[in-house]
Amino acid sequence: MKNNILIISGHTDTKTDSVANKRVLSMLEERMPEARIVYLDRLYPDFEIDAAAEQAKLLWADTIVLQFPVFWFSVPSIMHCWMEQTWLHGFSHGSTGDKLRGKKLILSYTTGAPAEAMNFEDFFQFIRAACGFCGMEYAGSVHTGGVSYQMRQDPQLLAEIEQKATAHAEKLIALLQEQA
Numbered sequence: 675m676k677n678n679i680l681i682i683s684g685h686t687d688t689k690t691d692s693v694a695n696k697r698v699l700s701m702l703e704e705r706m707p708e709a710r711i712v713y714l715d716r717l718y719p720d721f722e723i724d725a726a727a728e729q730a731k732l733l734w735a736d737t738i739v740l741q742f743p744v745f746w747f748s749v750p751s752i753m754h755c756w757m758e759q760t761w762l763h764g765f766s767h768g769s770t771g772d773k774l775r776g777k778k779l780i781l782s783y784t785t786g787a788p789a790e791a792m793n794f795e796d797f798f799q800f801i802r803a804a805c806g807f808c809g810m811e812y813a814g815s816v817h818t819g820g821v822s823y824q825m826r827q828d829p830q831l832l833a834e835i836e837q838k839a840t841a842h843a844e845k846l847i848a849l850l851q852e853q854a
């Protein structure tokens with residue numbers, strides 16, 4: 675069965691200010707070359723989302739992955755902006771808005787706080803609600819905690835971030851392969 679995979683990266687600076695998300699995304703590029711990756715920070719540094727172009731990518735996709743660092747217990751603002759400007763009435767919802775129906779949605783996110791510090795899934799109830807509202811199937815999440823900024827200063831801790839991100843990418847790839 676075909677499974678077109680669309681990965682939306684919501685990191686605000688994947689070129690110079692990311693370790694964990696950058697590693698996850700580069701592993702996906704290498705291991706899943708057939709997947710399409712959208713770097714919102716590179717395409718839309720001014721937040722001027724091209725709704726038609728983004729909707730075309732969504733139409734192509736069977737599985738959509740939201741890849742992001744948690745910012746203030748939520749998705750980064752550029753990712754929220756992308757949702758607001760592409761999941762539009764008549765496209766994703768409303769009496770004629772059925773274009774996301776039947777697609778799968780996966781969350782893939784990293785946090786500075788350790789994974790056991792709190793239940794991060796609680797914060798993403800709004801995404802699961804939006805997913806159900808648009809007729810999509812929530813297909814699960816991959817979360818890696820304890821990849822904070824200050825760890826980057828220490829070479830050993832930096833290596834720990836890289837290892838955690840590698841393990842994260844492996845889990846995400848396995849979850850994506852299960853969707854086929």
Ligand SMILES: Cc1cc2nc3c(=O)[nH]c(=O)nc-3n(C[C@H](O)[C@H](O)[C@H](O)COP(=O)(O)O)c2cc1C
Nearest residue numbers: 692693694695743744745746747784785786787823
């Ligand atoms: C503006 C901002 C807000 C953040 N808010 C949170 C937060 O609410 N909870 C948390 O655990 N980490 C928070 N962090 C830490 C990031 O989630 C963490 O640095 C990121 O996941 C690391 O990924 P990266 O190496 O790809 O940048 C925040 C970081 C920034 C810059």
